[in-house]
Amino acid sequence: xxxxxxxxxxxxxxxxxxxxxxxxxxxxxxxxxxxxxxxxxxxxxxxxxxxxxxxxxxxxxxxxxxxxxxxxxxxxxxxxxxxxxxxxxxxxxxxxxxxxxxxxxxxxxxxxxxxxxxxxxxxxxxxxxxxxxxxxxxxxxxxxxxxxxxxxxxxxxxxxxxxxxxxxxxxxxxxxxxxxxxxxxxxxxxxxxxxxxxxxxxxxxxxxxxxxxxxxxxxxxxxxxxxxxxxxxxxxxxxxxxxxxxxxxxxxxxxxxxxxxxxxxxxxxxxxxxxxxxxxxxxxxxxxxxxxxxxxxxxxxxxxxxxx
Numbered sequence: 269x270x271x272x273x274x275x276x277x278x279x280x281x282x283x284x285x286x287x288x289x290x291x292x293x294x295x296x297x298x299x300x301x302x303x304x305x306x307x308x309x310x311x312x313x314x315x316x317x318x319x320x321x322x323x324x325x326x327x328x329x330x331x332x333x334x335x336x337x338x339x340x341x342x343x344x345x346x347x348x349x350x351x352x353x354x355x356x357x358x359x360x361x362x363x364x365x366x367x368x369x370x371x372x373x374x375x376x377x378x379x380x381x382x383x384x385x386x387x388x389x390x391x392x393x394x395x396x397x398x399x400x401x402x403x404x405x406x407x408x409x410x411x412x413x414x415x416x417x418x419x420x421x422x423x424x425x426x427x428x429x430x431x432x433x434x435x436x437x438x439x440x441x442x443x444x445x446x447x448x449x450x451x452x453x454x455x456x457x458x459x460x461x462x463x464x465x466x467x468x469x470x471x472x473x474x475x476x477x478x479x480x481x482x483x484x485x486x487x488x489x490x491x492x493x494x495x496x497x498x499x500x501x502x503x504x505x506x507x508x509x510x511x512x513x514x515x516x517x518x519x520x521x522x523x524x525x526x527x528x529x530x531x532x533x534x535x536x537x538x539x540x541x542x543x544x545x546x547x548x549x550x551x552x553x554x555x556x557x558x559x560x561x562x563x564x565x566x567x568x569x570x571x572x573x574x575x576x
Contacts, residue, residue, distance in 0.1 A: 283353035284367060287336045288329035295550065296424045297325050302553040303428025303443060306506070306560055312432050319382040320431035324424065326375030327391045330368040334399035337364040339407075342469040348462060379431075387431045394423045408470075411477040414455045422447035425553075442500050443553075449497045450549055453490040453526060456483050457542035461535040484530045487541070491526035495519040498552060507559045514555035518548050 278286075304317050336343065336354045343349035344356070353359035372395060379388035402417030410416070425443035426436045456474055459466055460483055463475040475483045498519045502512040525541045 280359075283359060286352060287333045287354060287359070287364065287367070288371075289332040289335075293325060293328045293332060295546065296328050296421070297321055298550060299443070299447065299553055300324050300424035300428035300431075302557050303425035303440060304432045305557055306425075306439070306443075307429040307432035316383060316431065319378055320387060320428065323375045323379035323383060323387070324391055324427055324431075326371045326378065327395050330372035330375065331395045331399040333364055333368040333371070335403045337361055337368075338399075338403045342408075342471055345468045345470070346462075346465040348465060383431045384434045386434055386436075387427060390423065390430055390436070391427050394420050394427065397423075408472070411472045411474045413472075415452050418448050418451035419444075421451055439501075439504065439506050442504060442506065443556075445500070446494070446497050446552070447549065449490060449494045450545065453487045453494065453522075454542065454545040454549075456487050456490075457529075457538050457545060459483065460487075460529075460533075461538040461542070480533065484533055488523075488526040488530045491519075491523045495523055501556060507556055508562070510562065511555050511559035514559075515552060518552050518555070522548055 301317065301321055304312055304320060336352055339349075340352070340354040340361075343352050343354065349355055354361075354364060372392075376388050376392060379391060397417070397420030402413065402420055406413040406417045422444045425447070426440045429440035429443075430436050459473045459475050460480060463473070463480065466473040466476050474486065495516075498515040499512060501507040502509075502515070522541075522544065525537070525544060529537045529541055
């Protein structure tokens with residue numbers, strides 16, 4: 269009995285890893301990498317891609333750790349997050365701060381030394397925006413927290429673009445806009461089927477403060493706005509017809525799911541929309557990259573010039 273329990277007890281290393289929210293971090297870093305490849309007219313410097321990816325990942329992990337630290341009391345009241353080591357007290361605030369300081373400091377050093385100062389400062393500003401402004405101020409203050417604070421979570425493509433080009437042109441902000449508009453329906457779908465837990469947490473989430481139907485309507489409205497935003501890369505000639513077709517298909521399915529959720533709500537439909545929203549963003553950015561690569565390959569040998 270004792271040995272069985274011991275094998276099921278997460279290791280301390282695993283508990284620290286959970287605080288960095290690996291799945292969310294992976295999606296954010298994936299979007300940053302897409303920005304890196306879209307920023308160059310040829311295959312980018314893969315060493316810079318690797319170092320920029322590592323630096324951004326480390327700072328993102330530090331931000332999520334601080335997020336868990338600040339929200340440890342509300343996390344303890346929610347079944348979804350009660351097992352986090354910060355919520356249970358297995359990892360103390362000084363230990364989290366030490367881990368976040370090491371991760372964040374290493375990330376900033378890597379970005380400054382091996383990438384560029386612009387990327388370091390933009391990533392640090394994103395860290396402050398998410399870990400402090402959003403988590404500590406906006407989230408407990410207003411039900412529009414995810415809308416106002418969504419900019420920090422939308423920044424990864426701009427960070428990746430800055431890493432390669434040492435600049436953040438309009439094309440990068442188009443990608444930021446897509447994630448910015450995607451964030452509310454993505455998060456509110458989760459808040460809908462977890463609304464009882466958010467009631468216990470004390471956080472003013474939209475389903476708690478304004479009701480389920482109001483939130484369902486806003487999920488639908490934002491999904492329609494997301495459809496329009498998703499075709500902007502084609503409109504501004506960042507991409508071609510292949511991406512446009514993919515964007516219309518993926519975004520159309522998003523709108524349909526949001527419409528069905530609005531008309532016939534169930535927790536199961538909200539959960540499915542939440543998980544589809546994650547898949548949606550990954551596939552949309554992958555389609556953007558594939559469309560970009562097809563154009564580069566068709567352009568001839570210049571595609572390989574960047575790795576020479």
